Amino acid sequence: MMTTIAKASIALMLTTTTTEPSTTTTTESSTTTTEPLSTFITTAEPGSTTTEADLISLDSTDRGVYAIYQTKISKNSQRSAVGNLYGSYPPDQSPDNACDGNHLTKYLNFGMCFEDSHEVQCGLDTGFFLELKRGASLVTGLQICTAEDYATRDPLTISLEGSNEPYPTLILGPSWTLIYNGPSGLQKDPGRLTCGIVQLVNNSAQYKSYRFLVSGKRNISNSVQYSELKLFGH
Ligand SMILES: *[C@@H]1O[C@H](CO)[C@@H](O)[C@H](O)[C@H]1NC(C)=O
Ligand SMILES: *[C@@H]1O[C@H](CO)[C@@H](O)[C@H](O)[C@H]1NC(C)=O
Ligand SMILES: [Ca+2]
Secondary structure, three states: OHHHHHHHHHHHHEEEEOOOOOOOOOOHHHOOOOOOOEEEEOOOOOOOOOEEOEEEOOOEOOOOOEEEEOOOOOOOOEEOEEOOOOOEEOOOOOHHHHHOOOOOOOEEEOOOOOOOOOEOOOOOOEEEEEEEOOOOEEEEEEEEEOOOOOHHHOEEEEEEEEEOOOOOHHHOHHHOEEEEEEEOOOOOOOOOOOEOOOEEOOOOOEEOEEEEEEEEEOOOEOOEEEOEEEEEEO
């Protein structure tokens, strides 16, 4: 069921091209060798990046997705709890929702605020980490997709760190290597339930675990939210 949803949303984002098999009947061209499929990431923005990469499944190991707040690059992760208080996320808006391939589910975190406060810093320095079920993977691009409401909560500045350390060492800041720190691709609001521009990540190392943090948002709001984090690579 989850796979079906993920494929449906991937189809919105990606154009897959395959090499047509030759129709000639010569011995040479009737080889059964199959060309590897190349997936090209395209975005709605003209002039934006186009690269060859696959969508990396964010299915996690059985430990699940670890919600965090009050956490900065290379610092220790502070665990975020379920709720509508300081340092929490609503029960139906957990970080699993940012990794499920479904644009209709979102992750929302209040960060260092209560639900009814509306401040510049609410929701900042929140995010999550997870260990990929598929194992060590090379990330070469990332993309963030908006939720259904409140553009003010959109992440504008984000970071991605990678690690091959085991849990619980993974909670500690020095476990992580920074591989991206910059714009989210949502600077120009693409609209609700829509993915931003793919950001290329200059990285040559494979990691089993990834930590995603939001350090800037669009405007004053009580939280930061997004429907999907997409990682591309191999
Ligand atoms: C990518 O990273 C390598 C190694 O850190 C560096 O030498 C290179 O200049 C970087 N390329 C870009 C486009 O930033
Ligand atoms: C942020 O919100 C304020 C108040 O609604 C508005 O005046 C301002 O233009 C907004 N800033 C941006 C960058 O959207
Ligand atoms: Ca989702």
